Amino acid sequence: MIAQGYIGVDIGGTSIRAARFSGDNHVPISKTKVPTQATKGVESVLQRVETAIREVAGDQLLQIAGVGMALPGPLDPHTGILIEAPNMPGWENLPLQSMMTGRVGRPVFIGNDANLAALGEWKFGAGRGHDDVLYLTVSTGIGGGVISSGRMLVGARGLAAEVGHILAIPDGPLCGCGQRGHLEAVASGTAIARVARAKLKAGDGSDSKIWELAGGDLDNVTGAVVGAAAVAGDEFATRLIAEAGTFIGRTLASLLHAYNPSIVIFGGGVSLLGDILLDPVRAAVRQYAMSEAYWRACPIVLAALGDDSGLVGAGVLAMEETGRQPAGLG
């Protein structure tokens, strides 16, 4: 019997999603979603992942060529070991690839969720037809992934393309990673919320819609709230988003010099903002790139697969690794 079909699994702190793909497009043949319940421990979560895989496989598990798993946090795709997963107690130095291969009896591959979102967008989303893709996901944090000459850039230990941790402002605001001034510390949803709260506290934006959306409580001001206010036309919020966009664009210029992609794709929570964020990003790239050659033929666009980028990318990982696309992951 010829193996066919690929399963992608996206494991987050809140939910586990699994889908079966034909390999021809991003549309799942079947899919499921269950709560992660990470507090119940590693074994319990792995059992839920296995059940989800078996559910989407139906009676076809033996015909599945491979299973790709998207995980939050650093991991080594070469050894199949997850180094850690934020907010998931006990998920440290787990040989996840072999553990899951043993459970499902099919080849399993693991990847960082932002890297795999890049892979999904490249194969079946906004990056189709491009060989060199830079993907950034901007939500509470900033992550990303890079496709270079048609292959996912992973680095020696799977830690490449940490685009949120490029220095933007020396000695700038504290980053989640413990360093200072990284792009994530300056322009993520968390950073936008921090700046918004400080300004509102200082009396700026007293007539901003943010107050209303946050129920008058500064503690409720999140990046999502600022974004929603901007989308509703609020000037103060729009200015905050534009400032973040300018920082992103300025750092993006360095990333263009580093990777020279032919398309830049933005995913994550900021997708809702669209050009409110991307126009300042584009303007800053034009201002700060060292030559037109970097941006003239390099559109800056939104992700096409929305929340499914990582899930689809996990399926693509399985597809690439099991050799359907020999030109792919090496």
Add this chain to the structure above:
Amino acid sequence: MIAQGYIGVDIGGTSIRAARFSGDNHVPISKTKVPTQATKGVESVLQRVETAIREVAGDQLLQIAGVGMALPGPLDPHTGILIEAPNMPGWENLPLQSMMTGRVGRPVFIGNDANLAALGEWKFGAGRGHDDVLYLTVSTGIGGGVISSGRMLVGARGLAAEVGHILAIPDGPLCGCGQRGHLEAVASGTAIARVARAKLKAGDGSDSKIWELAGGDLDNVTGAVVGAAAVAGDEFATRLIAEAGTFIGRTLASLLHAYNPSIVIFGGGVSLLGDILLDPVRAAVRQYAMSEAYWRACPIVLAALGDDSGLVGAGVLAMEETGRQPAGLG
């Protein structure tokens, strides 16, 4: 007759070097060096390149599998077009690959000299055995190249790995590219000389050996002079080199996050400085990398091939592109 041997050509503003390699190591079977004489025009230089190629080929030109050419300045390795070459009048938008293929009747490939130096160091120099290499050349400017999963990172238009043009200090000193605050503007030989002259002019380092080496004339203070003073034990010069090293190490932390190499190789004029430069680089990387995983198993070393990195890399380019190493350039 079986094709064998590869020719590498390194074209600089001053001289053209050509060498024939077996493909097994970096030792030339034959080599030559002639002045570039760029002012005589493109045709004249190409004639000299052709003559150099024929000279190192001897009576074996037909058995040469391919010719690789290292060129200064931006070029598109996919189309074989040189975009420009600094200090070489008329070298703009030249279809160099096809022009030279026509002249020598063998397959010709072109690459950026810093990218090819990375390729040479990876294959036969300090990077042997590594799949993920970051190479930086620090001389009057700062350039570099990246090998990722055993392939040279070139980007959509051959403009990737411009590691000298990563933002180090927002709104910092003017860079040769026209932007501000890039690593090259802060830590290249040119930048070190600029800082040295400013400090000496302000009265700092009045007893520094730099004065003696520069014949008492500030205009003679170059990066090489500061470096020579540091090597001779001069404290003021050593401090200037250390400051540049700290900037390099801090930006290098971002580059480790971007590429996650398993080795970092320094070439160019700074090779003479050794640990005077590299120790501050290493210290800054440890201070500014987001986790130990980036530097613990990633030595920071000097290039092994010296001035020949680019020439050897040009030979490796021919080797990779003509298919001797199918796992190589894609």
